[in-house]
Amino acid sequence: MTQPATQPSLTERRKAATQLDIARAAAALFAEHGPDGTTAEAIARHAGVALRTFYRYFRSKQDAVGPLLSGGAERWRALLEAAEPGALPKTLETAVTKALSVPDAHTAEQFTWTRGLLRAAEHDPALRAVWYRVNQDSEERLLPVLSRLAGPGADPLEVRLAAAAATDAIRVALEAWAGTDAPASGPGSPAELAVRCLRELTGGMRLLTS
Known part of the structure; x- marks a missing residue:
């Protein structure tokens, strides 16, 4: 437990x-x-x-603006911390889908903030650096969570690669979504794009396919 x-x-x-x-x-x-x-x-x-x-x-x-940009990562990590060890690919996809879903108006507002900030970051190196730092911090915090989910026999290098790929999947998905006018839910949404990115980036990883 x-x-x-x-x-x-x-x-x-x-x-x-x-x-x-x-x-x-x-x-x-x-x-x-x-x-x-x-x-x-x-x-x-x-x-x-x-x-x-x-x-x-x-x-x-x-x-x-760091706390706004890191909110999704914190929700995702909390979901993974509450998960039981087992089928890691399914666990990751379920957590990312829930973390990037839009259950209420408050969450929808958070996505609006994120879209605006990521668009502004394209032209502001300091703001872009904050976004990259948020993602780096998320990856580091994700490591012990994935280590527990993967089990004691998992290769530490594979766990590190999985943490990096999972973090980048969300980062790329949010950046791609922010550059469009797609809604926060449904086709083209962050959740849909993140699952697609996650599958593409982790498809060849032994840890996530065995």
């Missing part, structure tokens, strides 16, 4: 909520004025926090 995840403390929840408020403020201002036309001071004011609070959590205005 999997061990229950440790619940975050009240302080940690408050910190995460403040970071998300700042991230949403940054994304809203980026959408209206672009990253170049947005300052850290404006983001802090829009979020209702002091500038020193902004810099307590984030190094730059682009860095502030």
Whole structure:
């Protein structure tokens, strides 16, 4: 049986909520004025926090949107952490489909933010660097989760390759979707594209085909 995840403390929840408020403020201002036309001071004011609070959590205005960009990866990892060891390909596909589904208006809004930020990142190297850093962090956090799911006899190199491929599948799917006007669910959606990318990238991996 999997061990229950440790619940975050009240302080940690408050910190995460403040970071998300700042991230949403940054994304809203980026959408209206672009990253170049947005300052850290404006983001802090829009979020209702002091500038020193902004810099307590984030190094730059682009860095502030990290919590929004990492939300999908956190949902996916949580689903995998709750899964039992077994058929890894099916487990990965099920988790990615659920993580990128749109069950409510709040999730739909998150996808709207993500699309706008990824489009802006095409022309902003600092914002693009934040996106790449979010994905690198996701891959590293995914490693121990996949190691447990794969079992003690799994080759560590194959597990690492699976973590990299799975992370890139979601990254490429979201980037491809953001460049279109496809809806957040149904044909051409992030979930559909991510499953397609996952199958393409992992099709020849022994860990995911045996």
